[in-house]
Amino acid sequence: MPMNSILDVFAKSPLKPLMQHIDTVRTCSQSLVPFFEATFKGEWDEAQKHRAQICALENTADDLKHKLRMRLPSGLFMPVERTDMLSLLQQQDKIANKAKDISGHVIGRHIQIPEALQPSFLSYLHRCLDAVNQAHEAIQELTGLLESSFRGREVELVVKMIEHLDKIEDDTDVLQIDMRQQMFKLEKQLNPVDVMFFYKIIESVGSLADLAESVGSRLEIMLARA
DSSP: OOHHHHHHHHHTOTHHHHHHHHHHHHHHHHTHHHHHHHHHTTOHHHHHHHHHHHHHHHHHHHHHHHHHHHHOOOSTTOSSOHHHHHHHHHHHHHHHHHHHHHHHHHHHHTOOOOGGGHHHHHHHHHHHHHHHHHHHHHHTTHHHHHHTTTOTHHHHHHHHHHHHHHHHHHHHHHHHHHHHHHHHHHGGGSOHHHHHHHHHHHHHHHHHHHHHHHHHHHHHHHHHHO
């Protein structure tokens, strides 16, 4: 095959669009920080603006997902298994969906985390987003993996990044337990319906870290099969 033809095939590699998708997903999930900060202050118009940004970024991620699915090559020169790529893409996209769902639930009922829990909740949220950031950093190594033919030190680097991602997710589990314990102590002072939604939000925020870990797991499977 002529060299230009080979380069054309690799120019169509889905790896870069996948990296672009995780960029959008990360930005979408990070928007939850100013969103919740606005809710803490009772600034619901400002929170709605951040919610609109989250929705727009989630829509962008959806568009990128659909385009990548349609253009994903199935020929001989795919650098990785097509099914692995689609699975990884799906897990990435779930993070943006979850961010949109969280903001929607909060806006819908004007859910305001109790003031006594706000500092702990914000720390918890940041740690869950650390997991998303770590998944993002691992995906950004796909170019290096391709250049190294998915072999050698680059693979070792990504494996270590995935291991660190697992550690971050473990941290979020511990923080979630602590959040639940703190909420339990306040239950009698709060509206029972609100308490139910508070627990739901705590669980949903934790899902961001769980989904990020799933991205790492899918990437690890891809490495094993490459």
